[in-house]
Amino acid sequence: MSRKQTEPLQCKLQNMLEQLLIHQPKDPILFMISHLQRDNNNVPKIVILGPPASGKTTIAMWLCKHLNSNLLTVENLIAREFSSLAAGARRHYQNVTKVPSTLLVRLIQERVSEEDCIRRGWILDGIPETREQALMIQTLGITPRHVIVLSSPDTVLIERNLGKRIDPQTGEIYHTTFDWPPEAEIQNRLVVPEGISELETARKLLEYHRNIIRILPAYPKILKVISADQPCMDVFYQALTYAQTSHRSNAPFTPRVLLCGPVGSGKRLQAALLAQKYGLVNVHCGQLLKEAVADKSKVGELIQPYFQKKMAVPDSIIMKVLDQRLSQQDSVQKGWVLHGFPRDQDQAHMLHSLGHQPSRVFFLNVPLDSIIERLTLRRMDPVTGERYHLMYKPPPTVEIQARLLQHPKDTKEQVKLKMDLFYRHSSDLEEFYRQAIAINGDQDPYTVFEYIESGIINPLPRKVP
DSSP: OOHHHHHHHHHHHHHHHHHHHHHOOSOHHHHHHHHHHTOOTTSOEEEEEOOTTSOHHHHHHHHHHHHTOEEEOHHHHHTOTTOHHHHHHHHHHHHHSOOOHHHHHHHHHHHHTSHHHHHHOEEEESOOOSHHHHHHHHHTTOOOSEEEEEEOOHHHHHHHHHTEEEOTTTOOEEETTTBOOSOHHHHHHOBOOSSOSHHHHHHHHHHHHHHHHHHGGGSTTSEEEEEOSSOHHHHHHHHHHHHTOOOOOOOSSOOEEEEEOOTTSSHHHHHHHHHHHHOOEEEEHHHHHHHHHHTTOHHHHHHHHHHHTTOOOOHHHHHHHHHHHHHSHHHHHHOEEEESOOOSHHHHHHHHHTTOOOSEEEEEEOOHHHHHHHHHTEEEOTTTOOEEETTTBOOSSHHHHHHOBOOGGGSHHHHHHHHHHHHHHHHHHHHHSTTOEEEEOSSOHHHHHHHHHHHHHSOOOOOOO
């Protein structure tokens, strides 16, 4: 066996040994078996986007077969039998042939957390459809490793779409000119799909172009545009070659990033974007506590009473949970982005004393008026679960607007209370983290991300005494 062949095996064995030393399980054999079964560092996590008739579904299906992965489409997500979310999505789809973004993203989250997706990865076909969906998916920590976008002139796509045919038994897509099946049995059962007229295709293309230019900035450095105006096999091999490449980080060190800022400043989204681009472990303090309770661990049992009484969890317990997560091998090896902690100087000292010093600290500054505008105008539809914003994403009908509800935490009084609490301690935190970088968070999230990325990649400026 050559050195090149043994390197991946050596890395896997080293990683498993490190995990054994960290977790010290009672049954090492079962632990190693479970670790190998759930080792998903190299499984496909691919998004394939493209206009109508670009062939993205065909490429996605071929990639799934070749990579032994799972294909996720709107159609198969809502068709799942034992999912209450899917049942709700089907009802929406039957009425308006569209699934609300919130519900679709929850379906994706449910599906990618299942065992086969963890072990064999996933390929999203045509999702996200909008910038809003892209942001929601990123916020949940669902991060693709490769994004493939197919491109072709509209005139070619309209002509191609008119010849499209579908096999109702297999879902395979054929074409009267370019890809006609040789078997008479298949030819006879092919059907013309709905919505492929020239006018309908032009309408869909217009909508696609309007959305795609806002989606692409969500996936910097992991994006590959491939011309679809070439033989299908050529497109496939280019997509396969790209899907099998690994990305290198531009960061000159293992980043350990701390994001500070008041509620509504966008910390969660920026953390998700950093985790996606640099492969960092996304550590949200509040989420860690919830997971500890859900896992019914010993420390989770300590947290549970505080949750039930709606009391603050003591710092000593928080630090125990946080220390465990930041000490795990993936955090040490890949780096991390922390948000939601520390909130005052005492907590910052505790974090420092345990050896978890961030290499970069960012304060996201957003004026009170903007925070109030962002949070107090948020609403939720209790019928569909769809989220709206009265200014940025108003409900489409008066009927929906009449039934919208506001979460109690989004009232003006609650928002002001949390803002006051943050700014009461922010000056002490800034004093503790003297090399922190202040960023104007009151702008487009991707502009904010560019400033954060610049602060990570470039050396810290020397402070003038």
